[in-house]
Amino acid sequence: MTIATVTSLAIKGATLLLGKVAIIPIIIVALAYYNYDLMDPENYPKVTNNIRREYDFVVVGGGSAGSVVVNRLTENPAWSVLLLEAGGHETEITDVPILSLYLHKSKLDWKYRTQPQDSACQAMVDRRCCWTRGKVLGGSSVLNTMLYIRGNRRDFDQWESFGNPGWGYEDVLPYFKKSQDQRNPYLARNTKYHSTGGYLTIQDSPYNTPLGIAFLQAGEEMGYDIVDVNGQQQTGFALYQYTMRRGTRCSTAKAFVRPIQLRRNFHLSLWSHVTKILIDPVTRRAYGVEFIREGRKHVVHARKEVILSAGAINSPQLLMLSGIGPRQHLQQVGIPVIHDSPGVGQNLQDHIAVGGLIFLIDYPVSTVMTRLVNLNSALRYAITEDGPLTSxxxxxxxxxxxxxxxxxxxxxxxxxxxxxxxxTTSDGGTHVKTAHGLTDEFYNEVFESINYRDVFGVFPMLLRPESRGFIKLRSSNPFDYPLMYHNYLTRQQDVDVLREGVKAAIALGETSSLKRFGARFHSRALPNCGHLPLFTDEYWDCAIRQYTMTIYHMSCTAKMGPPSDPMAVVDPELRVYGVSGLRVIDASIMPTITSGNINAPVIMIGEKGADLVKRQWSPRRKRDNVTSDE
Known part of the structure; x- marks a missing residue:
């Protein structure tokens, strides 16, 4: 990020957070560096004004997988590729790590909300969970918290055991490494699990509070090792690794799309809402898509394939709008059935955590927004690319x-x-509360008394939920948001595991490593649970249904599986069953959710999916485990 770009951030972001501040010196810096910023080699890629009638590949969705796919397919100069993205460009604000929650419910967010359900999210407005999804080039990698977690080797071996050859851990590990440019020199030396030179920069945080190391020590007190969670062993504690570059967000748009903007065979169309996949009803071949840009309908054809990388909500929505989905449901909303695929929109999985497990401390070492975001930290960020704004x-x-x-x-x-x-309370009940969708009544009763206090939080996240949600069309109108049913905590096993996770979180706060900060649990009884004896199993069973946090890992809604699986939507090559010329490459193809934050696995799916496309259309090419660049 250039100084001028960060200056723009300071003008916008500091005003957003702090109101009017003395920003004249930063404006002067902006003017001084204006011409340099125009020559930034990482500047935003240009939108193609004159879209051709036909391309070899049309990719729908420029998110964490789609950005990878277009990069790899355009390595072949003989192939023309069009990327259609419903949103626009990233902004200077999106670059700054500490501001990620301020992007929720912004113009970069689809602003999805689930249907009201009694099983979870009872503390949210209308009992509806907020499902933030990126409506921007780079997708949710522009809005997420940049955590780089690959998952557990057993996740992928399990995928393979379901009848998906080529998706075991040893098969997918090379694709994780293919993307990676690991900046931690200690990890980079471990070439079995890490690599350098890829498009995606992975680095440690430039800024840590004393609590970061204290958490590691607390984990050791509880009997766990300090490990590389993306290496040989996952069980244990570690400092997070981030998709960050020089202290700024390294979205997939920045990593994979900006470097290819000068490739002649790559075209980009932003603010382009795809409404339908065009499928010949006789041959059942996908031959193009319809999309709306600037209020006008456009049609573009694909000579080879249409590739859906629109994510776990939009990809099944588009399949159903195009006649691929559960027959009865499509008939109910008046969509002609091209292929009866009962698994489309089903098998929805997500990671949830319990919010509000807050520990007060006696030392000013935590991340309180009013203390960290100021003119000095903005200047430090602009000049040295570190400091509190990289938190x-x-x-x-x-x-x-x-x-x-x-x-x-x-x-x-x-x-x-x-x-x-x-x-939740570190910004005084403003943006975090709004991002999580908490009601004013719940927040004020439980948290208002500790606004802006020095605290730390433990968020226990359920890694392998048994509960399954689903997505349905609201109507045949492509601009109507689908109906989303999370079904969180509808299986008792999930309640039991998450309750034990809460107990372990409370125990972590009792370790001597954290007690030396004066750690004490904020033990205010939650509304709707006050009638139960505090901290009993019955109380926690109630509490986890109140402040139920999605970690925004919606997945598995167009799952991969063998032909013998009636609920499989795509085969192990990610080709849609029942229709040729159509592939899905994104989080929706996961059979089961991975054990950890899913952005890294989705990028891996983009890498492997692109290779599968290459292998099909380049039959004489040497078929290495991971193909070389063209």
Missing amino acids: NVGLETVGFISTKYANQSDDWPDIEFMLTSSS
């Missing part, structure tokens, strides 16, 4: 632990601790 909303340390419901002798933990030097 990832306080996320510093991760812990993977096994509850009594997991196999204690196996390295396949069932809870992830997201350990933060901040919490």
Whole structure:
């Protein structure tokens, strides 16, 4: 990020956070560096004004997978590729790690909300969970917290055991490494699990509070090792690794799309809302898409393939709008059935955590927004690319632990601790509360008394939920948001595991490593649960249904599987069953959700999916495990 770009951030972001401040010196810096910024080699890629009638490949969705796909397919100069993205460009604000939650419910967010359900999200407005999804080039990698977690090797071996050859851990590891440019020199030396030179920059945080290391020490007190969670062993504690470059967000748009903007065979169309996949009803071949840009309908054809990379909500929505989905449902909303595929929109999985597990401390070492975001920190960020603005909303340390419901002798933990030097109250009940969708009544009763206090938070996240949600069309109108049913905590196993995760989180706060900061649990009883004896199993069973946090990992809604699986939507080559010339490459193809934050696996799916496309259309090419660049 150039100084001028950060200056623009300071003008916009500092005003957003602090109101009017003395920003004249920063404006002067902006003017001084204006011409340099125009020559930034990482500047935004230009939108193609004159879209051709036909391309070899049309990719729908420029998110974490789609950005990778267009990069890799355009390596072949003989292939023309069009990327259609419903949103626009990233902004200077999106670059700044500490501001990620301020992007929720912005113009870069689809602003999805689930249908009201009694099983979870009872503390949210209308009992509806907020499902933030990126409507921007780079997709949700522009809005997320940049956590780079690959998942557990057993996740991928399980995918393979379901009848998906080529998706075992040893098969997918090279694709994780292919993307990676690991900036931690200690990790980079471990060439079995890490690599350098890829498009995606992975680095440690430039800024940590003393709590980050204290969390590691607390994990050791509880009997866990300090590990590389993306290496040989997942169980244990570690400082997070981030998709960050020189202290700024490294979205997939920045990593994979900006470097290819001068390739002649790559065209980009932003603010382009795809409404339908065009499928010949006789041959059942996908031959193009319809989309709306600037209020006008456009049609573009694909000589080879249409590739859906629109994500776990939009990809099944588009399949159903185009006649691929459960027959009865499509008939109910008046869509002619091209192929009866009962699994489309089903099998929805997500990671949830319990919010509000807050520990007060006696030392000013936590991430309190009013203390960290100021003119000095903005200047430090602009000049040295470090400091408080590189803090990832306080996320510093991760812990993977096994509850009594997991196999204690196996390295396949069932809870992830997201350990933060901040919490819901660190901004005084403004943006975090709004991003999470909490009601004013719930927030004020439970948290208002500790606004802006020094705290840390423990967010226990359920790694492998048994509960399954689903997505349905609201109507045949492509601009109507689909109906989304999360079904969180509808399986008792999920309640049991998450309850044990909460107990372990409370125990972590009782370790001497954290007690030396004066740590004490904020034990205010939650509304709707006050009638139960405090901190009993019955109380926690109630509490986890109140402040139920999605971690925004919607997935598995067009799952991959063998032909014998009636609920499989795509085959192991990611080709849609029943229709030729159509492939899905994004989080929706996961058979089961991975054990950890899913952005890294989605990027891996983009890498492997692109290779599968290449292998089909380049039959004489040497078929290495991971193909070389063209």
